[in-house]
Amino acid sequence: MRQVPSGAALHARLIWRRNRGQIGLFVLLALLLALYAFLHPGLLSWAGIARFTQNWFPVALVAIAQTLVMLMGGIDLAIGATVGLGTVLAATLVGESALGAGLGITATVAIGVAAGGLVGTIVALFGLPAIIVTLASSFLIGGAALLVMPRPGGSMPGWLSEGLVGVHPTALLILILILVAWRVLRATPLGLSIDAAGDNPAGAFRSGVNVALARIAAYAISGGLAAFAGVYVAAQTGAGDPLIGNPLTLQSITAAVLGGVGFLGGQGTIRGAVAGSLLLAVLVNVMFFLGLPPVAQYVMQGLIIVAAMGIKRLRERAA
Amino acid sequence: MSNAAPVLAAQGLVKRFFGNPVLKDVSIEIVPGRVHALLGENGAGKSTLVNLLSGVLSPDEGRLLVDGQPCARLTPALARRHGIAVVQQELSLAPHLSVVENVALGAVPTRRGLIDYRRLAVEVGRVLDRLGLDVALDQPVEELPLGRRQLVEIAKALYRQPRVLILDEPTSSLTAHEVQALFKVLAELKREGTALVYISHRMNEIMHLCDWVTVLKDGTRTADRTMDGIDPPALVRLMVGREPGDLFPPFRSTTRDEPALEARALTAPGVGGVDLVVRQGEVLGIGGLLGQGQEELLLALYGALDAQAERLATGGVDRPSRNPADAIGRGLAYVPADRKREAVLLPLSIGFNLTLPGLRRLARRGLRRFAREAEVARELTAKLNVRGGGPERAVQLLSGGNQQKVALARWLPLSPKVLLLNDPTRGVDVDTKREIYLRLKGMAAGGMAVILLSSDALELVHLCDRVLVFRDGRIAADLPHGQASEEAIVAASLGVARQEAA
Amino acid sequence: MSGLLRHRVTLGWLVVVALWVAAGLLKPGFAKIGHLRYLLELASITGIVAAGQTLVVIGGGIDLSVAAIITFAAIILPLLTFPFDPSGMGAVAMTLAITTAIGGLNGIGVVLLRVHPLILTLATATILQGALILIAGGSAISTVNPAVTFLGNGALFGLPMTIVTWLVIAAVTLFVLHGTVLGSWLFALGTNDRAARLAGVGAGQAILAVHAASGFCAGLAGLLLLGMNRQGYVGIGEPYLLGSIAAVVLGGTSILGGRGTYLGTIAGSILLVTITALITVVNASPGWRAILFGGLILGLLLISGRERSG
Known part of the structure; x- marks a missing residue:
């Protein structure tokens, strides 16, 4: 007879097992962080951590958003547009008072969830390829953002901007809250369905999992996260800008790929996405400190995508 | 009850x-x-x-x-x-x-x-x-x-x-x-x-x-x-x-002396050091439990899996094939088990499927010759008795048995020296099975070496000159026709004499 | 091929004709020969980029680097001015060779590193984008290259050179797709990559060839665009990435590969330009323009039916 572990012990072991295959990434990340802290000792202070996480935070959010969609065997080319929509909605809806701010942020995220859910519904129920549906949606969502605000404008309450992007690590705190929320979701049947539907959709369907619902949920959460990234960017810049999110589409894919999500679904983890985005952020900062011009970032980003995918393929072949 | x-x-x-x-x-x-x-x-x-x-x-x-x-x-x-x-x-x-x-x-x-x-x-x-x-x-x-x-x-x-x-x-x-x-x-x-x-x-x-x-x-x-x-x-x-007994043609060996393919110490993912020789006109059976490296062996021979070998000689060259196209150039042909995913291109036409492997040889300097292609497609459908419509119909409209005939027939224009068959009668009706068995024996009689992987022990018993039984990526038994009974094959695949794998 | 495909290609052409007739009736200036010729000149840029894109997509891939390559061609050509090359033909040939090589590198990456083409070409686009900013900075670069000026503005037997170029590219593309072994291989690879490889299709050669062709087409489109505008700048190619993909999809080619024809893409390119022109005519804001555009793609996708989910 086997030893039956307690529920908490089993849960902890399952969570730990999901680090499998990612230790290399975490080690690389630790080394790079150490290098960065060595180059820039100012990192190791509240202010340093605050400033660093503020740059990283939006990328981390869209990396999680992209990973969720890629887990489902899709790809989301509308993430940048959704972030843009998030900024203009935030700059329009978020009021001066605390209540107004709360309602505005909630409304913005809700619209992001609805947009993502709609895209997910089209993909899941009509069987259309994600790449082309999200491409078309990027026009629809981007167009909606332009309707709300044809050019950068609007404003965010000063106290909110100060709270989110002032000299304190609020961003880090929110990120941890999001990770905890995901951990809770993952401990529900729906969360398990999302992972299973990504891993083996046909098998999950035969096991009685509502695969369509899992897909739609993944896209909806993804849309909500992208819209919230928009709220944060608006707080950073103090205004809404319909086009500001566009570069984030590529960065989200880079980070998700670095975090280990396969291109045909499955295998990705949220912690991987966060680690991938952190890796990207640290690399950018290290390059800055080494005195490379900002455009070198583009070249670096392109090269590391290819390197990451190439190494992954070669490792799979060797295995 | x-x-x-x-x-x-x-x-x-x-x-x-x-x-x-x-x-x-x-x-x-x-x-x-x-x-x-x-x-x-x-x-x-x-x-x-x-x-x-x-x-x-x-x-x-x-x-x-x-x-x-x-x-x-x-x-x-x-x-x-x-x-x-x-x-x-x-x-x-x-x-x-x-x-x-x-x-x-x-x-x-x-x-x-x-x-x-x-x-x-x-x-x-x-x-x-x-x-x-x-x-x-x-x-x-x-x-x-x-x-x-x-x-x-x-x-x-x-x-x-x-x-x-x-x-x-x-x-x-x-x-x-x-x-x-x-x-x-x-x-x-x-x-x-x-x-x-x-x-x-x-x-x-x-x-x-x-x-x-x-x-x-x-x-x-x-x-x-x-x-x-x-x-x-x-x-x-x-x-x-x-x-x-009626299902199978009476057994007659057509093995000749010249080897068609020789492998020594062949390793590949799932295959751990296999020696084998198959001769012209021989039907070599491959059996064993599911997933013991049989399919990987065929894929390795065919250049679809990375393989190393001390010797892998066929078609006058001694090295593993680099990819399927290379293997085909050396006279190999492969009929996959998963017909719909690996063999026929379902939405494309019967004619397209029949001419695809030999397309480069039918063409002149990369330009297609439609009249030749149509002629070949017609000949093949007639020769293998493919029923279910003209060459312009999509393959997915054919029954499983006729799809399998297309998967087999498309290799004939290339006259392969070694034919690798992976469970060729899976999902096929009885009449088609008989036709495939006859065709297979006929090709062997013409000098082709046939390697037949089958999950149906009866096929191995009745069709093959020799049966190699696989276990854990290796050959567990080499049974000549006559000794290769259903019981002998099952016993060898279960490794009765060996310890159970941990 | 299947009736559905014929249906989708025919659908594209019918929509084009219907739009032209309707617009001609509503807006008298629209149906003037001069205006229609202008629309076709604009469509030829999209159409040429989409020719390479069609080949790549039918083979089961996608090329997201076309916009960056167009921009690259439009910026690099003015820098290739040499005294020994008064006609400018040498610079044109060099530029096309470079963009073909960039496409070829995409192909090599896809074949050797086995990186998904979506990711690989996205990476190429990013790298080129960085390189372009380094080369050109924020400023526009003008050209006086006679060959390019002729390509963008000249005419042959009364037909604008852009349209002549498009006709040549269209003929070659259609011939490659439907009359060569390479074309058949592309349909096979796009339908079922594994089955095609196991049937001996030269997957590596085919993928390399179509990516190089896409690089060539994008480079050529960049030169035509440069000739029409007489100056190149960072971002000049941007609209053509989504434009080329939309033209391919509107033309009835499956984005998942294996099904389609360039005949449809031609209709898709004209359709795209016509819609853009009409939206400009009704004076819609950029927001509405984007929404109409996205809604149209999605609508046509939903009408023309399901595909395997991807």
Whole structure:
């Protein structure tokens, strides 16, 4: 007879097992962080951590958003547009008072969830390829953002901007809250369905999992996260800008790929996405400190995508 | 025998794929406390029937009754709620998830909306113990060997405490020891009143376990009766529709002296050091349990898997093939087992499929010659007797047997020296089987070396000059025709003399 | 091929004709020969980029680097001015050779590193984008290259050179797709990559060839665009990435590969330009323009039916 572990012990072991295959990434990340802290000792202070996480935070959010969609065997080319929509909605809806701010942020995220859910519904129920549906949606969502605000404008309450992007690590705190929320979701049947539907959709369907619902949920959460990234960017810049999110589409894919999500679904983890985005952020900062011009970032980003995918393929072949 | 009312019944089921009927007016009654054998050759419609009974597919005609009540639209989730569980041949496991999560997937216990890990540990642990499956609850499924994964699949069905348990070839990759543990559990379930449906090719398992039998042949029900007073030859007669011996052409060896392919110390993913020689005109059989490296061997020879070898000589060159195109250039040809995913291009035309492998030779400097292509397509459809329409029709409109003929015929214009066949009669009707056997022997008689991988031991017994039985990626036995009986092949694949793998 | 495909290609052409007739009736200036010729000149840029894109997509891939390659061609050509090359033909040939090589590198990456083309070409686009900013900075670069000016503005037998170029590219593309072994291989690879490889299709050669062809087409489109505008700048190619993919999809080619024809893409390119022109005519804001555009793609996708999910 086997030893039956307690529920908490089993849960902890399952969570730990999901680090499998990612230790290399975490080690690389630790080394790079150490290098960065060595180059820039100012990192190791509240202010340093605050400033660093503020740059990283939006990328981390869209990396999680992209990973969720890629887990489902899709790809989301509308993430940048959704972030843009998030900024203009935030700059329009978020009021001066605390209540107004709360309602505005909630409304913005809700619209992001609805947009993502709609895209997910089209993909899941009509069987259309994600790449082309999200491409078309990027026009629809981007167009909606332009309707709300044809050019950068609007404003965010000063106290909110100060709270989110002032000299304190609020961003880090929110990120941890999001990770905890995901951990809770993952401990529900729906969360398990999302992972299973990504891993083996046909098998999950035969096991009685509502695969369509899992897909739609993944896209909806993804849309909500992208819209919230928009709220944060608006707080950073103090205004809404319909086009500001566009570069984030590529960065989200880079980070998700670095975090280990396969291109045909499955295998990705949220912690991987966060680690991938952190890796990207640290690399950018290290390059800055080494005195490379900002455009070198583009070249670096392109090269590391290819390197990451190439190494992954070669490792799979060797295995 | 139990005379209880059926839990699950089907009446007059009809199912078509692309207009081809695969099930024609099939009825069946699943009764509690009875082990119901579902027999039929590959492609007779067993898997389709199982998919209909479990809600994965919907019937085109006919109806399903659960507890005597008609069930308008059965889905997998609804079937589960009715207590119907299936152990599929094609595994439904999520490879990156753990054993517990897989076993409980779609039926996880919750408390206040969250997964109840405590109950999960207890309940899944109990099922695993019952099956004698000693794996860690949190182990990712992809780390398990194939046999263990099959047991996890069975655990998944048991975990649901089903009223109806359908097992589709559950023992195909289990060791003898594991099979015994499974049979003990099935006997208990039967006593507890579970309705069992058992699908297997192994006659001894059917004889040992089952009380009732339904036989399908080419999509129609040819028998539905008790197992009392029936013997294996009679069962085979019901399945095949004639004496088993009639299916195969009389054996005559056409082996010549010259080797067509020689391999020494061939290794590849799943293949650990294989030596083999196949001669011109020889039919070399490859057998063993599922997933012991047989398919990988063919793919390695064909350049579709990275392979190393001390010697791999064929077509006048001694090195592993770089890729399939290279292997084809050296005179190899490969007919995959998974016809729809690896052989024919379903939405494209019959003519396109027939000319694709030889297209470069038919063309002149890369430019297609349509008249030549049309001529070749016409010749091939006539020669292999492909029925189901002209060359411009899409292959997916053909029946399974005719699709398989296309998959085989497309190699003829290249006159390969070595033909690699991977389970060429899987999902094929009896008449086509006969035609394929004759064609295969005919090609060998013409000097072609044929390597025949088959999951059907009878094919190995009746068609092959020699049979290599695989186990753990190596050759476990090399049996010449005459010594290669069904029993000898099964014994060698189970490694009777060897310790069970840990 | 299947009736559905014919249906989708025909659908594209019918929509084009219907739009032209309707617009001609509503807006008298629209149906003037001069205006229609202008529309076709604009469509030829999209059409040429989409020719390479069609080949790649039918083979089961996608090329997201076309916009960056167009921009690259438009910026690099003015820098290739040499005294020994008064006609400018040398610079044109060099530019096309470079862009073909960039496409070839995409192909090599896809074949050797086995990176998904979506990711690989996205990476190429990013790298080129960085390189372009380094080369050109934020400023526009003008050209006086006679060959390019002729390509962008000249005429042959009364037909604008852009349209003549498009006709040549269209003829070659259609011939490659439907009359060569390479074309058949592309349909096979796009339908089922594994089955095609196991049937001996030269997957590596085919993928390399179509990516190089896409690089060539994008480079050529960049030169035509440069000739029409007489100056190149960072971002000049941007609209053509989505434009080329939309033209391919509107033309009835499956984005998942294996099904389609360039005949449809031609209709898709004209359709795209016509819609853009009409939206400009009704004076819609950029927001509405984007929404109409996205809604149209999605609508046509939903009408023309399901594909395998991807």
